[in-house]
Amino acid sequence: MATHGKSARLAVDIGGTFTDVVVENGGKRTTAKVLTTSQAPEEGVLEGIASALDGAGLTVGDVGILIHGTTLATNAIIERKGATTALITTEGFRDVLDIAYETRYDQYDVFLDKTSPLVPRYLRLTVPERLAVNGQILKPLDEDAVRALLPILDREKVESVAIGFLHAYADGAHEQRAREILAEARPDLTITLSSEVCPEVREYERFTTATANAYVQPLMARYLTRLQTALDEGGFDGALFLMTSGGGLTTLETAVRFPIRLVESGPAGGAILATGIARECGTNQALSFDMGGTTAKICLIEDFTPETGRSFEVAREARFQKGSGLPLRIPVIEMVEIGAGGGSIAAVDSMQQITVGPHSAGSEPGPACYDRGGNAPTVTDGDVALGRIDPESFAGGKVRLVPEASAAALDKDIGTPLGLSSELAAYGVIEMVDENMANAARVHSIERGKVIGEHTIIAFGGAAPLHASRLAEKLGIDRIIVPTNAGVGSAVGFLRAPIAYEVVRSRYMTLRDFDPALANDMLQAMRNEAMGVVQAGAGDAPLTEKRIAFMRYMGQGHEIVVPLPNRDLTREDTAMLKGTYDREYEALYGRTIPDADIEVLTWAMTVGTEAASDSELENVGNVDGAQPVGSRQVYDAAAEAMTDVPLYRRDELKQGMHVSGPAILAEDETSTFVSGSFDVSVNRAGYLVLERKA
DSSP: OOOTTOOEEEEEEEOSSEEEEEEEETTEEEEEEEEOOTTSHHHHHHHHHHHHHHHHTOOGGGEEEEEEEESHHHHHHHTTOSOOEEEEEETTOTTHHHHTTSSOSSTTOTTOOOOOOSSOGGGEEEESOEEOTTSOEEEOOOHHHHHTTHHHHHHTTOOEEEEEOTTTTTOOHHHHHHHHHHHHHOTTOEEEEHHHHOOOSOHHHHHHHHHHHHHHHHHHHHHHHHHHHHHHHTTOOSEEEEEOTTSOEEEHHHHHHOGGGGTTHHHHHHHHHHHHHHHHTTOSEEEEEEEOSSOEEEEEEETTEEOEESOEEESOSSTTOTTSSEEEOSOEEOOEEESOSTTEEEEEOTTSOEEEEEEEOTTTTOOGGGOSSOOSOBHHHHHHHTTOSOTTTGGGGTSOOOHHHHHHHHIIIIIHHHTOOHHHHHHHHHHHHHHHHHHHHHHHHHHTTOOGGGSEEEEESSSHHHHHHHHHHHHTOOEEEEOTTGGGHHHHHHTTOOBEEEEEEEEEEESTTOOHHHHHHHHHHHHHHHHHHHHHHHTTOOEEEEEEEEEEETTOSOOEEEEEOSSOOOTTHHHHHHHHHHHHHHHHHSOOOTTOOEEEEEEEEEEEEOOOOOOOOOOOOOBSOOOOSEEEEEEETTTTEEEEEEEEEGGGOOTTBEEESSEEEEOSSOEEEEOTTEEEEEOTTSOEEEEEOO
């Protein structure tokens, strides 16, 4: 990994409310948390970088590696603020984006709303061409028909084009030729090919992924270019990497080409952090709980490995229901994300019930207590009104909170309509958001056949440590870990991520007619593509390689993942592949199907550096000496009154110190609320470990 001889490493995570910055240098970590500047995100990034570097006594010229993750691509899709985009597809397939799966995600909802395609029908354009499933040309591309689309693109002021032809995953020659024609005539047009961004079977997912990439590409390219220019002007000459949704790092050039791979980059960093902490603490069943200012993210980690997948839904119409959003076929760490953050807005619905989210006050204007023009009650306002947040130390004192504004907003929108006091209104908001998160965790674990109560919560993000105790109570979980610098956890996770890139290809064959030469040629081409991306940033660092195939019994509709050896395949490997598939299938479904032929649909290869390793911690015994720095009035639901709770500064707690809940442990980026159900101690790494009282 090239560092230009400079030891400082810097990570930046742009969230919907806060931008987090972490600097590591010589074993010392310095952090900064600033409000996100949504209209020009690079301004908040530069402010946070300057603050963190100043605290570390460094300049931007001392930074060898800068790692960046952002939710900008996701937000652009959710808020429909991307580029004017057109889709050029095969004649007769204009309506694939509307037909989708030909199903309803909720069979019994007569008022069901489906997520609208990113490209409206009048901008879905067709040309004569046709490939067979094996890539054979059935009808040549009509190049004059492609040129005839130029006046339409001009008239509609199209900024970006996605090209998605039928079976282009088998051969992208038609898509490439169409791009050449358009690029020659309109050099400023941004063009995405489905055969490059998602070369896989199933045209609906391939088209949605290509259109989403085209939709956000101009926005992301402009932002990343502005950021690179600003950093260069400030004296930065190190390496810049972008976090991907699959948990790896990639280069700026690749991120500009395929920004859709960045949609879950921030949450992926958090999952990497939680995985490392689980390994350190010997916790083989963990629940990563990342709650920031806008959303909450929940991820299951089994045997020190986060759940991963090949698909992800964005902009869901129904909070927990699969099929209600836009499907993207990208490498992703599996997690559930809901609109439950500190800035999530609370209201009373027509049934006189409290609702929270998914709309957020963000950073502009922010929660009412920020005193920046926001007047709607949020989760942060609820925590302030309940006394769980110290207004003087919030965000390291950089954001001064006004508790009176929280009480006024809660009274106006919650208390008065329901006839509740400010404290009960606040408690109702917090209970509702905690139940939303608990329900999301239950659904996520049940879908994967896991018992949620057997897991340990690893809580990080600005709001998660405040809510982890109650979440654990609702889920029947007995142990919580809050890592050091939890408030900027995702950014810390970026610094542990490997430089990695995954390449996927769909090439159909059955094991009965297995063609090792064809498979080896394709895998070598995939390896060359991945190496070209990774080596640009990895330098001389040793690389690892992982190969998998997506296989199924003949006639089935879904595949399972089967690991492949890192070598050339031979005809004799057919028996090995069948045996591996049968074992994986039986592990999932408890049986196999004798004598059924097995087919391979898709192949994937990941090349990357090793992730940062974490050695397992030794236990440390409890010691006395924890002294509170004061106390706070915190609402006690059982007593229905405000009660005194001791307040501790986390940086004054040493290894082995033990505190009995209820208590508040404050630090610059967040606070940990320990309910009366838990005791807390500090382990050898400085992490807070909450254990349920006997």
